[in-house]
Amino acid sequence: GAGVSQSPRYKVAKRGQDVALRCDPISGHVSLFWYQQALGQGPEFLTYFQNEAQLDKSGLPSDRFFAERPEGSVSTLKIQRTQQEDSAVYLCASSFGTGPHEQYFGPGTRLTVT
Amino acid sequence: TQLLEQSPQFLSIQEGENLTVYCNSSSVFSSLQWYRQEPGEGPVLLVTVVTGGEVKKLKRLTFQFGDARKDSSLHITAAQPGDTGLYLCAGGPKLHSNYQLIWGAGTKLIIKP
Numbered sequence: 001g002a003g004v005s006q007s008p009r010y011k012v013a014k015r016g017q018d019v020a021l022r023c024d025p026i027s028g029h030v031s032l033f034w035y036q037q038a039l040g041q042g043p044e045f046l047t048y049f050q051n052e053a054q055l056d057k058s059g060l061p062s063d064r065f066f067a068e069r070p071e072g073s074v075s076t077l078k079i080q081r082t083q084q085e086d087s088a089v090y091l092c093a094s095s096f097g098t099g100p101h102e103q104y105f106g107p108g109t110r111l112t113v114t
Numbered sequence: 115t116q117l118l119e120q121s122p123q124f125l126s127i128q129e130g131e132n133l134t135v136y137c138n139s140s141s142v143f144s145s146l147q148w149y150r151q152e153p154g155e156g157p158v159l160l161v162t163v164v165t166g167g168e169v170k171k172l173k174r175l176t177f178q179f180g181d182a183r184k185d186s187s188l189h190i191t192a193a194q195p196g197d198t199g200l201y202l203c204a205g206g207p208k209l210h211s212n213y214q215l216i217w218g219a220g221t222k223l224i225i226k227p
Contacts (some may be wrong), residue, residue, distance in 0.1 A: 023158055040200065106156050107156050
């Protein structure tokens, strides 16, 4: 497809379960970002990849959060032992270059932890 | 700490009215982007401004970057229900980063028919 896709669109997890969220960026885009967004708020940075290298994971809230992009394209955000405070929309964005360029967002995955 | 403050946080007006929303900071940014986000979707880029004093028009939307590149405004003329959404500004790059954007919390805009 032409845009960024994310799956699943919705995920309900029981507290303590592990979840994996997938992002397919635009083909050829070097940069990939993961964000967490609370309702009615701006995106909060989680982590950044340049190709397969994770250059910045300073926004990951705890060591239960892990992200990878092994071949420099598809990325997965994994959350282990989910907690209720993890409930949010997780957005993935990609951009062509490595600077503060325009970012193209996927539709997000809404995670609800019960 | 670099911050982008957006105002108002929430705005509800009638179709046909004009409005302006603001994005302010005490920090200088090399570029500033405006996005619109509809419920259940990711933000969509509207415009990027890079030059102090720059004005860009996108149909009924007018974007302005402040002379000092610390603030920006979005003016909508004759608002329509399709303009409803969360308007986000993002400035870049973050200090000591060449890729990370600083995001505002957004202005939630509702246009009533």
